[in-house]
Amino acid sequence: MSPTDGRGAASDATGGTSHAPAIDHQKLLAEIDAEVQRKRESGDIPADLERELDLVFARFAPVDALEADFEQVLTRAEQATFIDVIAPVESSRPVVPIFKKVVRKVVGWYLRYVAQQTSAFAHAITRAVRLLGERVDVLEQASPVAAQRAAADGDVQPPSAPDLSHWAPTLARWLQATTGRVLHAEAGDGALLAALVEAGVDAYGVDPRPRPNVVNEVREDEAAVHLRALPDGALAAIVLSGCVDRMALGAQLQLADLVATKVAPGGTVIVLGTHPAAWAESHAPVHVDLSPGRPLHPETWQHLLAQRGMTESEIVAGPPDRAALAPVPKGDRVLNANIERLNALLFGPSSYALAAHRPE
Amino acid sequence: MVPRYGPSVVGGAENAARMLAERLVSDLGWDVSVLTTCARDSRTWADVDPPGETVENGVRVHRFASRAGRHPDFDRFSTPVLLGPTPSAEDQRKWIEMQGPVCPDVVKAAASSQADMVAFSPYLYYPIVHGVPLVRERAVLHPAAHDEPALGLPLLREVFESAGALVFYTHGERELTNRRFGVGHHRQLVLGLGVDRPSFDPADRAASARAALGLSPDEPFLVCVGRVDESKGTGLLGRAFAAYKSRRPGPLKLVFVGQVVDRPVDHPDIVVAGMVDEDVKWGAYAAATALVQPSPYESFSLVLIEGWLAGAPALVNAGCLATREHVSRSGGGLWFGSYAAFEAAVDRLTEAPDAARLRAGLAARGRAYAEAEFAWPVLLDRYARFISSSAMRARR
Numbered sequence: 001m002s003p004t005d006g007r008g009a010a011s012d013a014t015g016g017t018s019h020a021p022a023i024d025h026q027k028l029l030a031e032i033d034a035e036v037q038r039k040r041e042s043g044d045i046p047a048d049l050e051r052e053l054d055l056v057f058a059r060f061a062p063v064d065a066l067e068a069d070f071e072q073v074l075t076r077a078e079q080a081t082f083i084d085v086i087a088p089v090e091s092s093r094p095v096v097p098i099f100k101k102v103v104r105k106v107v108g109w110y111l112r113y114v115a116q117q118t119s120a121f122a123h124a125i126t127r128a129v130r131l132l133g134e135r136v137d138v139l140e141q142a143s144p145v146a147a148q149r150a151a152a153d154g155d156v157q158p159p160s161a162p163d164l165s166h167w168a169p170t171l172a173r174w175l176q177a178t179t180g181r182v183l184h185a186e187a188g189d190g191a192l193l194a195a196l197v198e199a200g201v202d203a204y205g206v207d208p209r210p211r212p213n214v215v216n217e218v219r220e221d222e223a224a225v226h227l228r229a230l231p232d233g234a235l236a237a238i239v240l241s242g243c244v245d246r247m248a249l250g251a252q253l254q255l256a257d258l259v260a261t262k263v264a265p266g267g268t269v270i271v272l273g274t275h276p277a278a279w280a281e282s283h284a285p286v287h288v289d290l291s292p293g294r295p296l297h298p299e300t301w302q303h304l305l306a307q308r309g310m311t312e313s314e315i316v317a318g319p320p321d322r323a324a325l326a327p328v329p330k331g332d333r334v335l336n337a338n339i340e341r342l343n344a345l346l347f348g349p350s351s352y353a354l355a356a357h358r359p360e
Numbered sequence: 361m362v363p364r365y366g367p368s369v370v371g372g373a374e375n376a377a378r379m380l381a382e383r384l385v386s387d388l389g390w391d392v393s394v395l396t397t398c399a400r401d402s403r404t405w406a407d408v409d410p411p412g413e414t415v416e417n418g419v420r421v422h423r424f425a426s427r428a429g430r431h432p433d434f435d436r437f438s439t440p441v442l443l444g445p446t447p448s449a450e451d452q453r454k455w456i457e458m459q460g461p462v463c464p465d466v467v468k469a470a471a472s473s474q475a476d477m478v479a480f481s482p483y484l485y486y487p488i489v490h491g492v493p494l495v496r497e498r499a500v501l502h503p504a505a506h507d508e509p510a511l512g513l514p515l516l517r518e519v520f521e522s523a524g525a526l527v528f529y530t531h532g533e534r535e536l537t538n539r540r541f542g543v544g545h546h547r548q549l550v551l552g553l554g555v556d557r558p559s560f561d562p563a564d565r566a567a568s569a570r571a572a573l574g575l576s577p578d579e580p581f582l583v584c585v586g587r588v589d590e591s592k593g594t595g596l597l598g599r600a601f602a603a604y605k606s607r608r609p610g611p612l613k614l615v616f617v618g619q620v621v622d623r624p625v626d627h628p629d630i631v632v633a634g635m636v637d638e639d640v641k642w643g644a645y646a647a648a649t650a651l652v653q654p655s656p657y658e659s660f661s662l663v664l665i666e667g668w669l670a671g672a673p674a675l676v677n678a679g680c681l682a683t684r685e686h687v688s689r690s691g692g693g694l695w696f697g698s699y700a701a702f703e704a705a706v707d708r709l710t711e712a713p714d715a716a717r718l719r720a721g722l723a724a725r726g727r728a729y730a731e732a733e734f735a736w737p738v739l740l741d742r743y744a745r746f747i748s749s750s751a752m753r754a755r756r
Binding site for chain 2: 021022023025028029031032033035036039040045049050053054056057059072181183197202204210217219220221226229230231234235
């Protein structure tokens with residue numbers, strides 16, 4: 001429930017140009033937030049002044065803009081529980097203020113009676129929401145969301161999205177008969193997407209990392225968030241990559257639900273995953289340990305999609321993880337057979353592609 | 361297609377459309393025609409310009425007479441439709457017609473247009489509501505949508521769903537539209553608005569701007585550029601600044617530049633300059649300690665981008681999705697959503713020991729963002745690629 005903004009250049013610690021003083025914008029914003037907190041706690045700003053101005057701010061700073069920040073929205077709701085029955089009486093016409101004052105005085109007792117009850121109700125509701133928020137905090141600490149935060153807090157994210165362009169011919173074959181929009185989530189730098197567009201596929205992508213000026217249509221969005229906002233059956237095909245390597249199991253199951261409903265009848269779902277064994281080998285130990293989830297085997301995705309009505313699935317193995325052990329030239333047959341077995345055990349495919357279809 | 365067109369039209373979406381049309385002609389050599397009504401004023405939609413064809417800055421403009429403008433009872437009819445329970449389909453259609461301009465001829469012209477693509481903006485007027493569903497795949501809707509009650513009219517779903525492509529000012533507008541209408545799978549582009557650096561260096565005009573605004577050469581000041589209007593947050597800024605000065609007496613001033621609709625609070629350190637010429641405006645950006653954009657309802661804020669190009673760090677209303685998005689993405693400024701935050705931000709920009717370094721760093725980041733995203737060549741290239749690929753898809 002901590003405030004998150006997570007957008008764009010703001011998280012970058014350097015200045016905009018090489019000659020500009022370096023600024024950590026996120027740190028700066030956090031320092032200002034801390035200063036605001038300190039001012040409030042110390043009573044530095046007179047309460048009357050702050051309340052008067054905050055009422056004006058509430059009018060001109062819509063609560064929708066605070067949507068990502070539970071604490072700020074709740075604070076705004078708590079402030080709004082106070083109902084001011086002293087209506088302003090100013091007017092540009094001379095007699096009207098007197099009339100307004102009389103009306104205010106006459107109906108004041110009635111408004112106070114209603115306002116007290118309304119304020120009490122609103123206060124009880126906001127208190128209940130705050131208690132609920134505290135409970136959610138406790139739940140988050142025990143859930144994969146906390147692990148996601150742990151991974152995000154440190155420098156443990158993979159430095160860049162994996163290069164998927166070698167899958168382009170396979171995907172072009174699977175998608176050649178597709179008519180309609182194809183979503184690639186997460187599209188990374190858009191290389192695979194560009195190859196698909198080049199092959200005539202009407203594809204667009206989403207990726208949670210901001211990627212300005214990408215040539216093709218790659219939007220900044222989380223895969224699940226984007227899919228949730230689409231109507232059912234909106235897409236001709238969905239290609240999943242990246243997120244399927246690191247999402248918590250619960251989130252992957254939700255993703256499976258989403259893709260099975262958002263793809264149109266006759267459409268295709270494709271999963272480009274890192275092989276679980278290769279994933280653990282290819283990442284830094286800190287990343288492996290703190291990642292909220294890990295990739296699933298292709299057979300598991302096949303099973304999950306089949307459970308959701310997807311059929312005719314096909315799995316294609318990617319290239320080997322690393323260079324395998326070379327057999328000994330003219331060597332002992334048993335030795336070379338063992339090397340072959342070791343290769344199969346140690347150097348399996350690094351990735352896989354799986355396609356499944358939603359029946360018409 | 362826009363409901364009104366021309367240099368005398370005051371309106372963000374309409375001006376943006378005109379600037380884009382003229383640039384597509386002058387910079388890319390595209391053949392651009394505009395379909396519009398004869399109206400200039402969005403409060404009446406009365407026909408003012410003669411119907412027929414003209415060429416304006418290289419753009420062919422076809423104006424059509426309207427059957428009706430704004431209905432005198434529109435405001436009375438509008439409130440229950442927008443703020444009451446879900447209105448009937450008939451009431452929604454009536455709302456669109458009473459709002460005006462009712463111009464079936466411009467809709468027919470759009471439907472029969474042989475253009476590769478037909479761009480529509482903004483989303484909520486009769487010509488657009490009726491035109492987009494007829495053009496469908498070839499329709500590029502630039503909605504200029506805010507989170508306002510009219511956006512909740514169920515009738516608009518068909519308009520957004522039938523558009524072949526959508527172009528937005530900001531990522532926030534795109535998210536709002538996708539959340540409201542479930543059109544995330546449609547072809548989309550976040551374009552923004554194009555902005556030009558002036559032909560002169562704004563810093564060269566700083567001294568003359570100070571003189572024109574009645575400021576001494578070293579006097580620090582915050583500048584707010586745009587209509588001085590309560591609904592634009594200028595009243596809020598005036599009151600916050602007066603409170604700030606009561607707690608931080610000093611030389612800092614606040615200068616309002618722009619048409620005055622509502623005068624801000626009287627204060628010896630608040631200067632209301634009114635309308636000024638371009639030299640003074642750009643000089644004021646360059647000379648200012650910071651540009652303040654207090655408006656909560658901007659759909660883009662060209663002023664903010666201009667300020668960054670002239671070297672001013674920004675201070676924006678945290679409640680405005682568009683300006684907060686610009687600041688968040690660029691790192692070119694700060695935001696405030698309460699008086700305490702306003703005070704803390706102004707302190708950092710003016711009184712902190714590292715204030716000058718901070719201002720320079722923020723301004724540089726803002727400028728880099730403005731040039732990378734909204735310089736006309738960059739923006740036109742982005743738009744041209746998008747329109748070309750959308751047209752190619754529409755032809756299939």
